Amino acid sequence: MAQIFNKYGPILITAMGQTLLLALYGLFFACIIGLIVGIMSVVKNKFCRGFALVFVNLIRGVPMIVLAYFIFFGIPFFCNSILKIGGVTLTALQAGSICLALNCGAYMAEIIRAGIQSVDIGQMEAARSLGLPYWRAMQRVILPQAIRTMIPSIINQFIITLKDTSILSVIGFPELVNTAKNVVASTFLSFQTWGIVAIMYLIVILLLQWAAKVLERKLKYESK
Amino acid sequence: MNPNNVKIKVENLKKDFGRLNVLQGVSTEIYEGEVVVVIGPSGSGKSTFLRCLNRLEEVTEGRVIIDGQDITDPKTDINKLRERVGMVFQHFNLFNNMNVLRNLMLAPVDLKQCGKEEAKERALAMLERVGLQDKIKAFPHQLSGGQKQRVAIARSLCMKPDIMLFDEPTSALDPEMVGEVLDVMKELAREGMTMVVVTHEMGFAREVANRVMFIADGVILEEGTPEEVFDNPQNPRTRDFLNKVL
Numbered sequence: 001m002a003q004i005f006n007k008y009g010p011i012l013i014t015a016m017g018q019t020l021l022l023a024l025y026g027l028f029f030a031c032i033i034g035l036i037v038g039i040m041s042v043v044k045n046k047f048c049r050g051f052a053l054v055f056v057n058l059i060r061g062v063p064m065i066v067l068a069y070f071i072f073f074g075i076p077f078f079c080n081s082i083l084k085i086g087g088v089t090l091t092a093l094q095a096g097s098i099c100l101a102l103n104c105g106a107y108m109a110e111i112i113r114a115g116i117q118s119v120d121i122g123q124m125e126a127a128r129s130l131g132l133p134y135w136r137a138m139q140r141v142i143l144p145q146a147i148r149t150m151i152p153s154i155i156n157q158f159i160i161t162l163k164d165t166s167i168l169s170v171i172g173f174p175e176l177v178n179t180a181k182n183v184v185a186s187t188f189l190s191f192q193t194w195g196i197v198a199i200m201y202l203i204v205i206l207l208l209q210w211a212a213k214v215l216e217r218k219l220k221y222e223s224k
Numbered sequence: 225m226n227p228n229n230v231k232i233k234v235e236n237l238k239k240d241f242g243r244l245n246v247l248q249g250v251s252t253e254i255y256e257g258e259v260v261v262v263i264g265p266s267g268s269g270k271s272t273f274l275r276c277l278n279r280l281e282e283v284t285e286g287r288v289i290i291d292g293q294d295i296t297d298p299k300t301d302i303n304k305l306r307e308r309v310g311m312v313f314q315h316f317n318l319f320n321n322m323n324v325l326r327n328l329m330l331a332p333v334d335l336k337q338c339g340k341e342e343a344k345e346r347a348l349a350m351l352e353r354v355g356l357q358d359k360i361k362a363f364p365h366q367l368s369g370g371q372k373q374r375v376a377i378a379r380s381l382c383m384k385p386d387i388m389l390f391d392e393p394t395s396a397l398d399p400e401m402v403g404e405v406l407d408v409m410k411e412l413a414r415e416g417m418t419m420v421v422v423t424h425e426m427g428f429a430r431e432v433a434n435r436v437m438f439i440a441d442g443v444i445l446e447e448g449t450p451e452e453v454f455d456n457p458q459n460p461r462t463r464d465f466l467n468k469v470l
Contacts, residue, residue, distance in 0.1 A: 130306065
């Protein structure tokens with residue numbers, strides 16, 4: 001194992017960097033999508049709620065590997081061959097980020113919807129009865145409380161998404177699993193290589209969990 | 225009480241929840257400085273009536289006019305109006321994510337009623353009034369029920385309302401804490417605040433109310449001075465209700 005790591009360590013660590021980069025892009029846009037769609041699913045407007053429902057069900061109903069193939073191969077093909085707009089290509093990083101953002105975004109939307117709905121309705125009523133407009137009340141009273149209860153679920157989703165980056169090896173993005181496959185192909189040392197890869201994922205995820213615990217402690221309401 | 229100035233005029237107010245007709249035509253006038261106590265069996269529509277007065281419930285039919293302004297008119301700036309109509313809830317509804325001081329300062333500062341400094345002064349003055357000036361840094365979960373409700377009253381008062389609505393303000397309190405909240409409300413009444421209070425505290429009604437209103441089945445069945453309603457109720461439903469609660 002040590003031998004493999006000495007020889008292939010640098011390229012595996014670089015690949016881990018690529019994994020993290022992909023996860024970071026994906027999660028960043030997933031948070032934006034999740035927040036927008038999550039809020040859309042709790043507002044009064046029926047069109048917004050309908051859109052949110054369709055989006056979430058559509059994404060949840062399709063395996064991510066299918067979504068990845070569809071975005072990476074399907075979309076450029078559709079643009080080039082059917083719409084006849086030439087030269088549309090997506091890099092694996094772009095397609096991968098979109099794929100992760102959509103997939104994780106749909107789950108985040110559900111977490112955010114549940115989080116907002118878990119805040120007692122009386123909080124909104126009290127804010128409104130003081131004269132605060134709906135969005136102000138949302139921003140100052142509801143969301144801060146909702147986010148606090150959502151943190152464990154959000155971190156959980158982050159971890160799932162980080163691991164799901166491995167699925168994007170199928171579109172050729174040089175993340176950790178894809179790179180490890182190449183290492184195994186040239187060394188045949190699958191036990192050692194996959195062992196190292198597993199430990200690398202584990203370390204990153206444990207760090208993420210530790211950071212989440214610290215954050216959770218910081219967000220407790222105490223008199224300061 | 226100033227009988228020349230109608231603060232709240234309610235005209236044939238109806239409210240349906242789906243097929244359930246909770247309010248079936250309520251009309252009344254509430255004067256400046258008047259304390260109206262609303263009593264009635266649970267499910268009679270008294271809380272719904274109160275919540276229609278600041279449009280926390282959308283009115284199905286009829287009008288609610290506050291200081292000449294029809295609040296059921298979609299063109300009315302309801303947020304502006306709510307600044308002048310304070311509301312106190314059964315379950316306090318203090319903002320759990322803020323300490324007491326920030327609970328009190330949020331609305332005045334956010335709605336640009338005044339600057340931060342003045343809002344803080346106001347908040348401290350109101351907290352002193354309810355006897356909780358030492359709790360400014362506390363979070364809601366660190367307060368007792370009675371303290372929470374007094375903070376909630378102070379929070380409403382920070383907006384300088386001229387009408388206060390109370391929705392069963394003592395129903396969720398332990399018995400020994402009811403007094404401290406009622407004392408604050410009595411003080412407010414003495415200072416001439418226009419108040420509409422939904423409550424089961426008959427002692428409070430007798431002592432403070434200018435008028436007691438008995439609501440059942442979505443209509444006002446009887447109203448009058450506390451003496452009239454409590455000592456000589458005319459409607460059999462009122463008599464029946466009072467027999468059960470007194």
